[in-house]
Amino acid sequence: MSEGGTRQLAIFGGRPTFAKPLHVGVPNIGDRERLYSRIDSILTRRVLTNGGPLVAEFEARIADLVGVRHCVAMSNGTVALEIVTRALGFEQEVITPSMTFVATSHALQWQQITPVFCDVAPGAHHLDPARIKDLVTPRTTGILPVNLWGRPCNIDTILSVAGQYDMPVVFDSAHAFGCSYKGKMIGGFGQAEVFSFHATKFINSFEGGAVVTDDTGLADKVRLMQNFGFQGRDTVVHVGINGKMTEIEAAMGLTSLESMGTFVEHNRRNYHAYKAGLHRVPGVELIEYDEGERCNFQYIVIELDERITSVTCGQMLEILSAENIDARRYFYPGCHRMEPYRSYFPNAGLLLPNTETLLSKVLTLPTGTSVSVEQVEKITALIARVVENGPSLSVRFRAGISRKSSYANAACEA
Numbered sequence: 521m522s523e524g525g526t527r528q529l530a531i532f533g534g535r536p537t538f539a540k541p542l543h544v545g546v547p548n549i550g551d552r553e554r555l556y557s558r559i560d561s562i563l564t565r566r567v568l569t570n571g572g573p574l575v576a577e578f579e580a581r582i583a584d585l586v587g588v589r590h591c592v593a594m595s596n597g598t599v600a601l602e603i604v605t606r607a608l609g610f611e612q613e614v615i616t617p618s619m620t621f622v623a624t625s626h627a628l629q630w631q632q633i634t635p636v637f638c639d640v641a642p643g644a645h646h647l648d649p650a651r652i653k654d655l656v657t658p659r660t661t662g663i664l665p666v667n668l669w670g671r672p673c674n675i676d677t678i679l680s681v682a683g684q685y686d687m688p689v690v691f692d693s694a695h696a697f698g699c700s701y702k703g704k705m706i707g708g709f710g711q712a713e714v715f716s717f718h719a720t721k722f723i724n725s726f727e728g729g730a731v732v733t734d735d736t737g738l739a740d741k742v743r744l745m746q747n748f749g750f751q752g753r754d755t756v757v758h759v760g761i762n763g764k765m766t767e768i769e770a771a772m773g774l775t776s777l778e779s780m781g782t783f784v785e786h787n788r789r790n791y792h793a794y795k796a797g798l799h800r801v802p803g804v805e806l807i808e809y810d811e812g813e814r815c816n817f818q819y820i821v822i823e824l825d826e827r828i829t830s831v832t833c834g835q836m837l838e839i840l841s842a843e844n845i846d847a848r849r850y851f852y853p854g855c856h857r858m859e860p861y862r863s864y865f866p867n868a869g870l871l872l873p874n875t876e877t878l879l880s881k882v883l884t885l886p887t888g889t890s891v892s893v894e895q896v897e898k899i900t901a902l903i904a905r906v907v908e909n910g911p912s913l914s915v916r917f918r919a920g921i922s923r924k925s926s927y928a929n930a931a932c933e934a
């Protein structure tokens with residue numbers, strides 16, 4: 521296409537598509553009045569934490585929604601992962617994907633457990649069950665798969681492989697609250713699952729997390745460990761930590777839960793707008809949700825095939841960023857390329873070819889209740905325009921025009 525088509529892109533000095541940056545993971549906020557009245561009740565009661573009624577109510581609501589016996593609310597998802605894996609006796613080596621937020625591996629490494637990174641299947645985003653057996657050693661004590669983007673991993677197959685070795689499985693379902701697998705809510709699989717209610721997640725409690733399980737013994741142990749190992753007032757029966765959720769976090773969590781239907785509906789509309797807008801854009805594949813299942817539609821993820829788009833993932837990111845579309849390369853460059861894993865296992869990438877290929881193509885785009893369908897339509901139109909002009913853009917990038925983008929970015933932020 522002609523130069524004229526690209527002249528107005530913000531990266532070349534044009535006016536950005538949006539006046540203010542659109543971010544990934546802007547918090548979904550429920551009914552303020554409900555939140556304020558709950559906070560007021562907390563202050564009147566003077567029970568701020570330690571077994572207050574709102575945390576108990578939040579736990580009961582989560583357990584009920586997920587269909588499990590027990591929910592232990594936590595200060596965050598990372599501590600929840602650390603506590604439940606410790607309670608289950610995970611040690612030495614645990615098999616887990618590298619294609620995840622670094623908290624998954626950190627929760628293990630923090631306890632001196634080695635995360636053994638398992639590749640994703642070709643073209644997939646989740647841990648490849650077929651690779652697990654190659655990674656099992658006499659030191660393997662468990663599997664920690666991730667239900668990335670709120671899409672279930674291959675849960676049945678992973679559980680059956682784990683069963684062959686009699687190994688416990690904990691699912692990192694930080695993204696997957698409100699989602700189902702084969703008609704059953706995520707949260708009810710394996711020995712236990714962990715949710716995150718961090719501000720950026722679908723349902724938030726400012727910060728927060730939870731362990732959910734049907735195993736009463738495990739739930740009891742997890743509850744002890746998250747409160748310094750206390751059993752009653754003066755008896756400590758286990759080493760523990762402080763992983764408690766506060767009442768004010770539970771107030772936010774409960775208020776978020778009440779708006780869950782609205783959040784899903786909003787996300788679903790955005791998802792469909794993305795789908796419609798990107799449908800005919802060659803080289804850009806929207807990762808679809810299986811709408812036969814319950815989905816939270818919280819992550820809009822695209823894969824770029826640069827052989828078709830001409831522009832690389834990094835260049836697309838720069839172009840979007842200049843337009844005030846703050847896309848993210850989640851979870852680039854992969855846990856195995858972050859410290860300390862990178863130094864411990866400098867050659868891990870050799871065993872993770874699919875993960876590396878995937879991470880070179882993936883972008884996450886803004887959605888959530890702060891992003892409107894009209895904004896999504898502008899984003900998809902822009903991506904379509906970039907791809908249409910891909911060859912000439914890539915020439916300009918090669919000619920070093922990208923220096924101008926830093927200038928444009930600085931100007932936008934100023």
Ligand SMILES: *Cc1c(COP(=O)(O)O)cnc(C)c1O
Pocket residue numbers: 596597598599620621623624666692694695716717718727728729
């Ligand atoms: C957010 C997240 C976590 C950690 O949750 P926090 O509540 O932020 O500690 C763990 N795993 C994944 C995949 C996440 O996205």
